[in-house]
Amino acid sequence: MSTEQAVLDGLEIDNPVMPYLRKDRIPHIWCPGCGIGTTVNCFARALGESGLDLDKVAVVSGIGCTGRVAGYMNLDSFHTTHGRPIPFATGLKLANPELKVVVYSGDGDLFAIGGNHFFHAARRNMDLMVVCINNHTYGMTGGQLAPTTPMGATQTTMPYGNFEQPFNLPFIADACGAVYVARWTVYHVKQITRAMKEGLSKRGFAFIEIISPCPTLYSRRNRLGDGVDMVKYYKEKSVIKNGANTKEVDLSFQGEITVGKFVDRERTTWLDGMNDHFSKVFGSKFKKYGVHHVED
Amino acid sequence: MSDDAPSKKAKGTVFVRKEICKGCSYCIDFCPPHCLAFSDDYNAKGYHYPVLSPAEDCTGCDLCGLYCPDFAIFGVKYEDIEKLRQDAATPVRVSA
Incomplete structure (x- = not known):
């Protein structure tokens, strides 16, 4: 089969994630055994299951291997300068609160x-x-020490x-106040x-x-084998502790990985807080911003 | 697409776009019924791609499709193909 679709007695069957990807850009540049593609696969399926209008979803990426995701998703996306996806996304959200x-x-x-x-x-x-793919290193620039590299690992x-x-x-x-915090591995x-799906809603x-x-x-610098060997290590050494104290979920070199949904709470968002505050200060003179979205 | 004729026992099958496979073996190592193996053949880039072996163990659960970092493989249950066949007037996509 050399086409994108399997043809079976006249039936066309396509990979369920293909509608969410820019087919002309596949195959992607990620190395064999890299887990980023798997997370994109999960993201595409989560988008499908969430039932969101895809015209109202935007993906913003920075620089790096994971930064390539914005270019592969068949959504409105932007590949920003290094380290600035969150300021760009903040601006995007405030300019168009429906997104x-x-x-x-x-x-x-x-x-x-x-x-x-x-x-x-x-x-x-x-x-x-915010989805952060943590591979413990600077992958695209040659494996320099990253602020997430575990103690004892060679770079x-x-x-x-x-x-x-x-x-x-x-x-x-x-500690900074995120309302939903989870950690999982590619396994x-x-x-x-x-x-x-929960994060999207x-x-x-x-x-x-x-x-x-x-x-x-x-993995190569630390002689840990191939990508699949690392995923097998995740399978063996990860412990699911939903609601665990985030203070105790440190990572160590080839040690135990605590995974799970750690935080799920409610807190006023920036836009709601601004609308509430200025409504109090200015009364009916203030028109709530993005209010059709707030009341949905 | 698997070249093996579907046996009566198999509940599903997998479709492989072998030309974009990078041979990472995620699908082979994490297949729940252990029914995928590397092919003897190479693709154009020199990677061994996955094939069904033994094909009759495949359940079409699509976990290989969820693991694949290269979007090169996906599984389909025969009952879903049957449903599509009944609704074959228009081309339909299988959903996850």
């Missing part, structure tokens, strides 16, 4: 160069869904092993799909961390 804006980017983009933007968007409770800029304390991403998101495809700042293998740089 559901998804930020899909990597750990280096969201937490190294873009860290400050993440903190403030979570603090304000902007109505965004091109840490040839004798890393001695820096890495970020605990769910704890940061929780947990059904759970990722469900978490993304959640009002407020939803954060999903997905741990993904980088077979070309992280």
